Amino acid sequence: MLLLIAGTMSVLFVRNLFVATMLLGIVSFTMALIFISLDAVDVAFTEAAVGAGISTVLYIGTLALVGSQEKDQLKFAPGPMVICLAVGAVLYYATYEMPRFGEANNPVHTHVAPRYINDSPTEIGVPNMVTSVLASYRGYDTFGETTVIFAAGIGVLLILRQRRRRKNEDDETDVPLDKGKTGQSGSLSGLGSQHDLIPHVIAKLLIPFIFVFALYVQFHGDYGPGGGFQAGVIFAAGIILYALVFSLDYARSVVSEKAILFLISAGVLLYGGVGVVSMMLGGNFLDYNVLASDPVAGQHLGILLVELGVGITVTAAMLAIFYAFVGRADLIAAKAEQEEN
Amino acid sequence: MSFGFFNYWVFIILLMIGLYTVMSRSNLVKKMIGLSLFQISVFLFYISMGKVSGGTAPIVVDGPLDTAAPIYSNPLPHVLILTAIVVGIATTALGLSLVVRIRESFGTIDEEEILEMKDGA
Known part of the structure; x- marks a missing residue:
């Protein structure tokens, strides 16, 4: 806990954005460990994969594009400080009204949670309650969240992949990136050099295991910690590793951008499709009981399909975001070269 | 008063640092990092609420050791978080991509410089 506070303080004061990003990764990872000690294994899993993994990659991708030094003077801002302290004081005061930490009869634990805990093993037949609540009881929420990820993936693509307009580009609108910060010629796709033998060999060994692990997390999510969200992120991480160590072109030849666009929507459609099918079979939207002859088997099938949909969308969205960032760097590099010639 | 609120206090401190980072730093990437910190602190708050002392992870265990039914932590906050x-x-990715676009059209990611540029133009 104290490590956490120290970490966040140094994130605040450090000047170099690259260092700040690394510290943010460390904070995320520490937080994941704390989640484990608080019994939230699924959440810890997600935090470690997303917070410490993918988000660090994204921040570094951004820093490669925008440069990593913050402006020099470190000034004290009295206004925000006063507001922060006020908010903190109010919250601190409010904690005295909070139920005590970890007691079993807190209001949080007496509302719907006992029903989930007591009935889900018999109703859903899935040992991992987090999965059963996620995919079945709160299926609508999860559907909405999958759609948010879908929308964000599409949004990033729209913002970053937009082709340059040809009309009057004056000096201010286009600043070529500083060379050296983004690798040899500002291009990120040339990252994988032929001479880096060790990363190549290690990555070749690791990537199959990453994929197998992702599939395990995907389909074993009913029984242990894991599920579509985590598996999607791990799968995407495997492909991103491939793209980083070899080159983006190779990765593109494995999973092309068109395929990503197709997959990103296929996942959402699969999720929605399960809902529609259950409706056609006479149940409510996303009511899996009717999917098979026996309600428990139906629930099982429904959760499996829905998690698969989530996994596909998350993988595709993360890859779309990554491709968009790297592709942007290429675009700028090509442009800078054109201007030189 | 005692150790019972410790997690909540850590949450408050993290939240304050995140909020301060967002408000006081003019660098846009730093602002995004502050926002992430803020987010993480809220996650900690929810998960702390879901914890039951002496409980275990909400995955059903069926073994011969059932002297008493095992206590599970509350699965609901876990799902939400x-x-x-x-x-x-x-x-965050969407925000960062906007930062990249801002850098391309203004040449800086410092909020104050962008504002000055607007005034000067």
């Missing part, structure tokens, strides 16, 4: 993390990274 699990999805919130993934949605959080998606929105």
Whole structure:
């Protein structure tokens, strides 16, 4: 806990954005460990994969594009400080009204949670309650969240992949990136050099295991910690590793951008499709009981399909975001070269 | 008063640092980092609420050791935060991509410099 506070303080004061990003990764990872000690294994899993993994990659991708030094003077801002302290004081005061930490009869634990805990093993037949609540009881929420990820993936693509307009580009609108910060010629796709033998060999060994692990997390999510969200992120991480160590072109030849666009929507459609099918079979939207002859088997099938949909969308969205960032760097590099010639 | 609120206090401190980072730093990437810190602190708050002392992870165990039914932590906050993390990274990515675009059209990611540029133009 104290490590956490120290970490966040140094994130605040450090000047170099690259260092700040690394510290943010460390904070995320520490937080994941704390989640484990608080019994939230699924959440810890997600935090470690997303917070410490993918988000660090994204921040570094951004820093490669925008440069990593913050402006020099470190000034004290009295206004925000006063507001922060006020908010903190109010919250601190409010904690005295909070139920005590970890007691079993807190209001949080007496509302719907006992029903989930007591009935889900018999109703859903899935040992991992987090999965059963996620995919079945709160299926609508999860559907909405999958759609948010879908929308964000599409949004990033729209913002970053937009082709340059040809009309009057004056000096201010286009600043070529500083060379050296983004690798040899500002291009990120040339990252994988032929001479880096060790990363190549290690990555070749690791990537199959990453994929197998992702599939395990995907389909074993009913029984242990894991599920579509985590598996999607791990799968995407495997492909991103491939793209980083070899080159983006190779990765593109494995999973092309068109395929990503197709997959990103296929996942959402699969999720929605399960809902529609259950409706056609006479149940409510996303009511899996009717999917098979026996309600428990139906629930099982429904959760499996829905998690698969989530996994596909998350993988595709993360890859779309990554491709968009790297592709942007290429675009700028090509442009800078054109201007030189 | 005692150790019972410790997690909540850590949450408050993290939240304050995140909020201060967002408000006081003019660098846009730093602002996004502050926003992430803020998010993480809220995650900690929810998960702390879901914890039951002496409980275990909410995965059903059936073994011969059932002297008493095992106590499970509350699965509901876990579900909410699990999805919130993934949605959080998606929105962060969207924000960062906007930062990249801003840098391209203004040549800086410093908020104050952008404002000056607007005034000067």
